[in-house]
Structure formats: structure tokens, C-alpha cells
Amino acid sequence: MTWPVALLVALSGLATAIPLVTFAYSVQHSHYLTVNFIQYLNPLIQFCMAVFLLHEPMLAQGYAAFGVIWVTIAVYSFGAMRGYWERLKPHAR
Known part of the structure; x- marks a missing residue:
């Protein structure tokens, strides 16, 4: 070499x-919630850049899958934040 x-x-x-x-x-x-969220968010941002900035071709099924992924991330984030606030309630009294 x-x-x-x-x-x-x-x-x-x-x-x-x-x-x-x-x-x-x-x-x-x-926090692990933050790390998990970023692990999902990073590929989605790369996907958005490829489709919207670089004009990569995309089928309707791809857009549907993209929407489903965002809905699942929203549900996951809402559930995690709700659990976080539930854990804080006893300390607020």
C-alpha cells in the first residue's frame, strides 16, 4: 500500500x-427519549432533503409511508411526554 x-x-x-x-x-x-427521537428524526430530514431539495422521484406509496412514520413519531412522543408529566405530578404537590 x-x-x-x-x-x-x-x-x-x-x-x-x-x-x-x-x-x-x-x-x-x-435522556434516552431524546436520543431515540433524534435517531428517527435524522433519516427523515435526509429523506425530506432528497425529495424536496434534490427532487428525487417519489411514488404515492412513499408519501403514504412517510406520513405514517410521522404519525407514529407523534404518537410515540406524545405518549412519552405524557408519561413524563405523569411522573412529575406527585412532586408538584
Whole structure:
């Protein structure tokens, strides 16, 4: 392996390691609900960018699936927030 190729391999490893380390740090210092929500939100934002900014072709079934995903995220978030507020009620008295 020549040195430019070795350098590219080393840099690609570093480019992979940095997001993994920052993700591990954020998981340890955040609420799991926040981490789970971001894990769902990130691919959806990428999908929106592909469809609306880059004008990727999309069928009606894809838009229906996209809507279902957003509804499930809303239901999940509402349930989690409701549970959070229910846990706080005894402390409010």
C-alpha cells in the first residue's frame, strides 16, 4: 500500500470514529427519549432533503409511508411526554 492510500484509509477511519465517539458521549449524557427521537428524526430530514431539495422521484406509496412514520413519531412522543408529566405530578404537590 502506498502512503497516499494509507493516509486516505487512516483519514476515513478517523472520519468514521469521530461521529461514533460523539454519539456515544451524547447517549451517556442525554435522556434516552431524546436520543431515540433524534435517531428517527435524522433519516427523515435526509429523506425530506432528497425529495424536496434534490427532487428525487417519489411514488404515492412513499408519501403514504412517510406520513405514517410521522404519525407514529407523534404518537410515540406524545405518549412519552405524557408519561413524563405523569411522573412529575406527585412532586408538584
